[in-house]
Amino acid sequence: MNTLVGTGSLVRLVLRRERIQLPVWILAITGIIVATASGFNQLYPTVQSRVEFAASIANNPSVLALSGPAQGLDTIGGMTEWKFGAVACVLVGLMAVFTTVRHTRADEETGRHELLGSGVVGRHAKLTATLVVVFGAGLVYALLIGLGLMGQGLPAAGSFAMGLGIGGCVWFFSAVAAVAAQVSSSSRAANGSGAVVIGAAYLLRAAGDSSAEDGPRWLSWVSPIGWSQQMRPYADERWWVLALYVAISVVLLGVGYALVGRRDIGAGMLPERAGRAGGAFGTFGLAWRLQRGILIGWAVGVAVMGGALGGISQSLKGILDSSPQVAQALHHIGGQQSLVDSFLAAILDVIGLAVSVYAIQAALRPRAEETAFRAEPVLAGSVGRLRWAASHLAFALLGSAFLLAVAGTATGLAEGLSDGDVGTQLPRLLGAAMVQVPAVWVLAGSAAALFGLLPRLTSLAWAALVVFLLLGQLGSLFQLSQWALDISPFTHLPKLPGGTFTATPLVWLTAVTVVLTAAGLVGFRRRDVG
Numbered sequence: 001m002n003t004l005v006g007t008g009s010l011v012r013l014v015l016r017r018e019r020i021q022l023p024v025w026i027l028a029i030t031g032i033i034v035a036t037a038s039g040f041n042q043l044y045p046t047v048q049s050r051v052e053f054a055a056s057i058a059n060n061p062s063v064l065a066l067s068g069p070a071q072g073l074d075t076i077g078g079m080t081e082w083k084f085g086a087v088a089c090v091l092v093g094l095m096a097v098f099t100t101v102r103h104t105r106a107d108e109e110t111g112r113h114e115l116l117g118s119g120v121v122g123r124h125a126k127l128t129a130t131l132v133v134v135f136g137a138g139l140v141y142a143l144l145i146g147l148g149l150m151g152q153g154l155p156a157a158g159s160f161a162m163g164l165g166i167g168g169c170v171w172f173f174s175a176v177a178a179v180a181a182q183v184s185s186s187s188r189a190a191n192g193s194g195a196v197v198i199g200a201a202y203l204l205r206a207a208g209d210s211s212a213e214d215g216p217r218w219l220s221w222v223s224p225i226g227w228s229q230q231m232r233p234y235a236d237e238r239w240w241v242l243a244l245y246v247a248i249s250v251v252l253l254g255v256g257y258a259l260v261g262r263r264d265i266g267a268g269m270l271p272e273r274a275g276r277a278g279g280a281f282g283t284f285g286l287a288w289r290l291q292r293g294i295l296i297g298w299a300v301g302v303a304v305m306g307g308a309l310g311g312i313s314q315s316l317k318g319i320l321d322s323s324p325q326v327a328q329a330l331h332h333i334g335g336q337q338s339l340v341d342s343f344l345a346a347i348l349d350v351i352g353l354a355v356s357v358y359a360i361q362a363a364l365r366p367r368a369e370e371t372a373f374r375a376e377p378v379l380a381g382s383v384g385r386l387r388w389a390a391s392h393l394a395f396a397l398l399g400s401a402f403l404l405a406v407a408g409t410a411t412g413l414a415e416g417l418s419d420g421d422v423g424t425q426l427p428r429l430l431g432a433a434m435v436q437v438p439a440v441w442v443l444a445g446s447a448a449a450l451f452g453l454l455p456r457l458t459s460l461a462w463a464a465l466v467v468f469l470l471l472g473q474l475g476s477l478f479q480l481s482q483w484a485l486d487i488s489p490f491t492h493l494p495k496l497p498g499g500t501f502t503a504t505p506l507v508w509l510t511a512v513t514v515v516l517t518a519a520g521l522v523g524f525r526r527r528d529v530g
Contacts, residue, residue, distance in 0.1 A: 006121035010129030013116075014103050018133065025095045026140055029088055033162075034148040036474065037080040041152065043479075050074045065210035065309075066346050069220075072235030077154040081162050081233045084474065088166050089225040090202055091466065092141060093173035096134055097194030100177035103130040106187035108266045109372060117265070124260055127178060131253070138170030158234030165228030168245030172224040173198060175252035182259035185268040188368055192294050192361060196301050199354045201225045203305045206350070210343070224248070283383055287391035290369075291362055295399050298358045299406050302351060306407040309347045310414030310429070341498025344411065344429065349490060351407045352436030353469055355400050356443045360461045363396035363447035366524075367458050376529060385525050389452070393517060396444040401437045408433025432496035438509035439489035443468075445516030452523030 044050045054073035064070065068086050072078025104127055107113040113126060145163035150156055177194045184190035201223040208220030209229075220226035224245065231241045263269055366389050369375040379385060412429035416422030447461035454460075468488040475485045485491050489512075492505035 003122035003124040004128055006116075006119070006125045007128045007132070010116070010121070010125055011132050014129050014133045017103070018099065022095075022099065022133075022137055025092075026137060026144065029091055029095075029166075030141065030144045030148055032470065032474070033080065033084055033088060033145055034152060036084045037076055037149055037152045037154065039474075039479075040076050040079045040083070044076070044079065047074055050076075050079065053079070065206040065343065066350065068205070068229045069209050071229075071232055072158070075154075075158075075234045076152070077149060077158045077162070077234035080149070080154075081158075081229065085162065085165065085229055085233075086202065086205065086225055087469065089169040089228050090198055091469075092138075092166055092170045093198040093201075093225075094195065096138075096170045096174040097177040097180075097191060097198070099134050099137075100130055100174045101181050101187050101190045101194065103133075104178070105181035105184065105190045105268075109187055114265060124257060127181075127256065127260060131174060131178060134174040135171055138167035138174070141170060142167035155234065157237055161231050161237040161239070162228075162233035164242055165231045165233065168242060169224055169228055171249045172245050172252075175249040175256065178256035179252055179259065182256055182263060183269045185270055188361070188365070189268070189293065192297065195357050195361075196297060199301065199305070199357070202350075203309065205229070206347070207308050283378075283388050283391040284394070286378070287365075287395060291365060291392070291395040291399065294358065294361060295395065295402070298355070298399075298403050302355065302403050302407040303410040305351060305354075306410030306433075307414045310344070310411035310418075342495075344415070344497055345432065345495050345499065348407070348411070348429075348433050348436060348496075349472070349493075351433070352404065352440055352490065352493075353465070353472075355403045355407070355436070356440045356465055356468075358403060359396050359400040359440050359444035360447045360465060362399055363393060363444045364451060364458050364461065365395075366392045367451050367455055370455070370529060379529060385529075386521055389448075389521055389524050393444070393448050393521075396448070397441055397513075397517075400440045400444060401434070404433045404436050404440070405430065428497050435493055435496050435501075435506065436490075438506045438513065439493055441513040442489040442509055442516070445513035445520070448520035449516040449523070450520070452520030452525075452527070455527070 044053055051074050054070055066086075067082050070082065073082060104113075107116075107126070116126065142160065142163035145166060146156070146160035149159035149162065173194060176197050177190065180190040180193040180197075181187070184193055202225055204219045205223040205226035208217050208223070208226060211217045211219070220230065227241050227244050230238060232238050259269060366375065369378075369392075375388070379388060408430035409426065411433065412426035413422060415429060416425035419425055443461065443465055446464055447458065450458045450461055468490060471480070471485055471488040472490055475488075489509050492509065494501045494505070
């Protein structure tokens with residue numbers, strides 16, 4: 001039988017199931033991009049104002065690490081790409097990974113794939129139908145973003161270059177998810193693998209864009225998010241970079257299709273190992289067994305991120321020593337240490353947001369166990385609901401603190417070794433990383449509250465993370481009121497290293513976490529399971 005038989009029917013099925021989520025993703029991100037261009041047009045209406053803006057950030061490594069290379073900043077389009085291009089790539093990447101895994105690996109776990117497979121459906125039809133829809137969404141992104149920016153009076157070439165760069169990220173990360181869905185032992189692990197690749201891509205781009213002339217700028221070319229910016233929208237577009245998305249995506253898809261025929265339905269290429277016989281683990285041991293793989297993977301990832309970005313500080317100091325322009329700017333903002341510290345603080349903010357992804361994943365693991373009907377057999381015995389749920393939530397809270405400690409230690413070691421002063425830098429940056437913990441806990445507590453009180457709406461925890469990310473990235477651009485910025489827990493954190501430490505906001509954020517977590521546990525105790 002042709003392995004693609006039934007693809008057309010499955011495409012219609014995927015489109016029907018995505019009739020709400022996919023349009024919301026596309027319209028929301030496209031709308032934010034168009035609104036960003038409109039906001040810049042109001043804030044910087046003249047070329048002179050935009051040139052002055054470009055000069056103020058052109059040599060600021062922390063800003064370049066967060067937003068990307070300063071190119072085409074004398075145009076509204078270039079400013080839009082610089083401000084939101086990388087963030088948009090992260091968001092569409094998450095959309096691509098979640099959608100691809102939801103219609104492939106997750107359907108195998110729920111039995112939907114087996115039910116469809118009982119009909120006249122080829123082995124590759126399900127994956128192909130999913131990719132047709134997600135890759136089509138990438139094209140729709142490119143078209144709508146291009147038309148939307150043209151509607152703001154921006155040049156067509158730059159508008160469609162930006163749209164295609166973002167659409168290319170959809171293709172790349174969907175192809176990554178197609179491979180992860182074959183390799184991983186579960187849909188959750190596949191989503192986690194995709195998220196790790198997205199985070200690594202963002203940080204590689206940040207490391208490359210903030211490097212000195214003689215530094216590792218080639219890192220930007222290793223990142224698919226970096227490719228989007230290397231297309232240089234509104235700054236002498238490089239159309240050939242689009243071929244990188246196509247070529248690498250084709251290679252990844254080839255790997256994914258090859259693996260489909262080499263594994264059993266419902267099992268990954270890396271199957272889960274059987275546990276020890278008997279019940280010696282207890283509820284915490286069971287949670288450890290279910291959560292340890294993701295935790296260890298994240299620990300390795302944040303250690304690499306922290307080490308790589310902490311090591312950049314030495315090259316930053318080289319820039320500061322050699323550039324009179326930067327030295328003058330430095331004089332205005334408070335000295336060399338302040339600039340390097342602002343870079344490290346910005347990086348730790350990004351790592352804090354990244355660790356929030358893990359915290360939400362871990363907090364929602366009980367919901368995954370519940371929907372997979374694995375929670376009921378456990379709770380049918382002598383195991384109490386609160387103890388079972390608390391065992392998983394402990395990983396969301398303590399695990400996220402552990403990851404930030406790992407990130408702070410790696411960053412401090414790298415900074416200390418490059419600076420020759422590990423004894424000072426290690427505790428300083430470890431403390432700066434740990435300041436992120438209460439904000440991350442608020443997101444974990446929100447996920448716990450949704451699990452206990454509104455289990456069908458747990459996806460709102462991810463929506464909250466996206467809102468906090470957008471408030472941090474675009475709040476100042478849209479000149480939002482302070483009360484709106486204060487919605488994000490990350491707004492309240494002391495800016496360390498280099499800033500003034502105040503314990504009050506950390507205490508309040510921790511109290512909010514306690515309330516949310518307690519509400520979630522009480523709600524779970526009272527509601528039905530399933």
